[in-house]
Amino acid sequence: KAMYVSVTGLKTKGLVGWIRFWMLAIPAFRAAQKAEGCLICETKTLNGYHHTFTVWKDKTSMMKYRASPVHLKTMKVFSQIAHGKVYGYEANNIPTWYDALKDFNDYARDV
Numbered sequence: 001k002a003m004y005v006s007v008t009g010l011k012t013k014g015l016v017g018w019i020r021f022w023m024l025a026i027p028a029f030r031a032a033q034k035a036e037g038c039l040i041c042e043t044k045t046l047n048g049y050h051h052t053f054t055v056w057k058d059k060t061s062m063m064k065y066r067a068s069p070v071h072l073k074t075m076k077v078f079s080q081i082a083h084g085k086v087y088g089y090e091a092n093n094i095p096t097w098y099d100a101l102k103d104f105n106d107y108a109r110d111v
Helices: 012-035 059-066 069-081 097-107
Strands: 002-012 038-046 049-056 082-091
Touching: 002 012, 002 059, 002 097, 012 038, 012 049, 012 069, 038 097, 049 059, 049 082, 049 097, 059 082, 069 082, 082 097
Parallel strands: none
Antiparallel strands: 002 049, 002 082, 038 049
16 A cells, blocks of 8 residues: 655745744644654745645545644634645655655645
8 A cells, every 4th residue: 555645835924824824833743743644744944835744654544634623723724824735645655855845846736
């Protein structure tokens, strides 16, 4: 069964958006790090975008985290505080940050 890779890039909207983003993003990130099936959970800020790079044992594990209360709470207010893109795909091995960001830049969809 293939692993699942997810890359997001979010840019906050103004100071209030930035504050609210971090109040929600930190608990969501910590929950992802501890989530069942999460193999890698990292962040990086590039060109004003806050990126997350997660690799999951499989897509089911990622979907379970995506449906968790802490992630749903963040998604509920997302459009008010940020804009960005997301890209997820199955892979047989763990990509580097460089390769994951290249794929993100080529294929990500707006959220």
